[in-house]
Amino acid sequence: MNEYKKLIGDLHSHTIVSGHAYGTIRENARAAADIGLEILGITEHGPGIPGTCDPFYFCNLKAIPRELYGVKIMIGCEINVLNEGKLSLDQRWIDRLDYGIAGIHLLCYKDCGKEGNTENLISCMKNEKIKIVSHPDDDHTPLDYEKLAIAAKEYGVALEVNNSSLLKPDHRINCFENYKTMLEWCEKTGAMIVIDSDAHDPSAVGRTDKAFELVKQYNFPEEQILNNDLHKILRFMGKE
Ligand SMILES: [Zn+2]
Numbered sequence: 221m222n223e224y225k226k227l228i229g230d231l232h233s234h235t236i237v238s239g240h241a242y243g244t245i246r247e248n249a250r251a252a253a254d255i256g257l258e259i260l261g262i263t264e265h266g267p268g269i270p271g272t273c274d275p276f277y278f279c280n281l282k283a284i285p286r287e288l289y290g291v292k293i294m295i296g297c298e299i300n301v302l303n304e305g306k307l308s309l310d311q312r313w314i315d316r317l318d319y320g321i322a323g324i325h326l327l328c329y330k331d332c333g334k335e336g337n338t339e340n341l342i343s344c345m346k347n348e349k350i351k352i353v354s355h356p357d358d359d360h361t362p363l364d365y366e367k368l369a370i371a372a373k374e375y376g377v378a379l380e381v382n383n384s385s386l387l388k389p390d391h392r393i394n395c396f397e398n399y400k401t402m403l404e405w406c407e408k409t410g411a412m413i414v415i416d417s418d419a420h421d422p423s424a425v426g427r428t429d430k431a432f433e434l435v436k437q438y439n440f441p442e443e444q445i446l447n448n449d450l451h452k453i454l455r456f457m458g459k460e
């Protein structure tokens with residue numbers, strides 16, 4: 221097996237602002253520093269998830285220090301993909317984010333078959349702020365991984381391997397198998413992947429072992445992993 225470079229960023233984490241997560245920005249950043257990360261993404265849920273913040277939260281993001289405890293901080297939002305192929309956050313708020321994550325959540329999405337789900341997701345990936353698709357792994361809302369990977373490559377979006385999904389595989393139908401198919405198509409198309417914790421508590425920040433193990437077992441090309449180099453991340457995000 222390849223010797224892989226260590227992951228230096230976790231680009232998907234939540235705080236109390238998401239309504240069902242339990243740390244603060246500073247606690248997440250502290251945890252990231254303790255585990256040796258160079259960059260942390262704070263990505264609260266967008267409208268559609270019960271108890272998450274009002275969109276007005278996103279009006280004042282410049283107040284947040286972009287470095288805490290020596291860790292670079294980026295502020296995003298995990299925005300829901302809606303059934304019309306639209307994002308659940310208005311563009312005027314999206315404009316204020318460092319980056320956006322697009323994700324399907326059953327709390328505000330109704331399965332419309334492999335073809336329809338893939339179309340809806342790809343239509344959201346066309347938004348220039350969207351840089352990541354979260355947990356595209358669940359057969360409650362099946363996806364066409366060939367089309368998804370082609371679109372990811374075309375629109376400069378990374379497909380996520382989500383550690384939290386792999387820790388609760390009973391919630392996400394077929395997620396191990398789906399990730400293998402996804403990795404296969406990412407390798408063929410040259411699409412990037414990102415390995416994230418999706419932490420809902422500081423104790424989970426930077427915990428990506430299960431997802432990383434799956435990627436290593438697959439022998440996935442290291443240069444197509446986004447979060448093993450700070451400059452690679454910043455360039456991909458259009459920040460450098
Ligand atoms: Zn999610």
Ligand SMILES: [Zn+2]
Nearest residue numbers: 232234298418
């Ligand atoms: Zn999340």
